[in-house]
Amino acid sequence: MSGSPEIEELPATQTGPKGVIHDWRKFKLESEDHESVPSNKRELLRQMSNPKSSKDDTQEKVLHKMSVQEYEMIQEEDERCLRKYRRQCMQEMHEHLSFGPKFDVVFELDSGEAFLDVIEKEHRLTLVVVHIYDDGIRGCDALNNCLTCLAAEYSTVKFCRIRASATGAGERFSDDVLPALLVYKAGELLGNFMSITKHLNEEFFALDVENFLNEYGLLPEKELAAGPEEDENADVE
Known part of the structure; x- marks a missing residue:
């Protein structure tokens, strides 16, 4: 790395x-x-x-x-x-x-090289969450929407998504294991969740995904994850 x-x-x-x-x-x-x-x-x-x-x-x-x-x-x-x-x-x-850069959005990765770069070259203190999806797979669109909401709340976390066919390892990410959610930090795999919708309700929201990741300790405290502009008008005691 x-x-x-x-x-x-x-x-x-x-x-x-x-x-x-x-x-x-x-x-x-x-x-x-x-x-x-x-x-x-x-x-x-x-x-x-x-x-x-x-x-x-x-x-x-x-x-x-x-x-x-x-x-x-x-x-x-x-x-x-x-x-x-x-x-x-x-x-x-x-x-x-806050120990690192801010992101606020979900990044679309268009190739296996981009996938490896975000894992291996991102700041060592940055948590990277990658959603592997495909069109027409149940739960993928909903999870994309949830991650968009979480990216705004956890600006120090780098949320990404990539189509299974673009990873260069499509055989490992067949339709029956999607949507998949992988979590990395400093190049190390911390979370590997295949068919993540099996762990959620049939209809799920950003809060459900947030609670799921928090159960495994995979999200920072919101006080450290929030962007500086949120505290701009806060009263100082």
């Missing part, structure tokens, strides 16, 4: 009240529309994000000068930029803690 991509290291962010204010000022400076902001205000922002860069004034004078003008700027500042900055920080933190 080929090497898994490493998680990119997040930019260093200062901690503590002063560090947060410093980072917010820097973010504000970088996100401002330069054409709509007076040059003196841009310079003030630049000094506040890095007061040591001033060569003409001592640090004490710069801080004193900023303390007067900073109050006026804070009074003028709406909360839009601050909310944007907080959302960006929360998203970066969530992505760092």
Whole structure:
């Protein structure tokens, strides 16, 4: 199996009240529309994000000068930029803690090579669920619909589907074992369910498939699987 991509290291962010204010000022400076902001205000922002860069004034004078003008700027500042900055920080933190990429949809695999690639080359911490189906087989369409719903709820899980004839091993996936559901992580087969509809009610829904997979411990906790945008407007206690 080929090497898994490493998680990119997040930019260093200062901690503590002063560090947060410093980072917010820097973010504000970088996100401002330069054409709509007076040059003196841009310079003030630049000094506040890095007061040591001033060569003409001592640090004490710069801080004193900023303390007067900073109050006026804070009074003028709406909360839009601050909310944007907080959302960006929360998203970066969530992505760092979620250990991997996000997907949100069911991927159609069109060949046996694509099937092997998604098993062997996906991030080592990513759970991969593959539905092997065929047209006209009872339960296949329903399971496809269920996986579409689950993909939206478990965005850290990579849900895929592939026709049995496209796998290159059609003899192993004859009509009597479909629909089949295979679960992988780091190239290892964790779940191998042939004729999965035999384990479900005659009429089943996404919740039934979710409960079935949870019985085998094959889905992450929803708190870790949810995308960052779901928590964007959540209140922080």
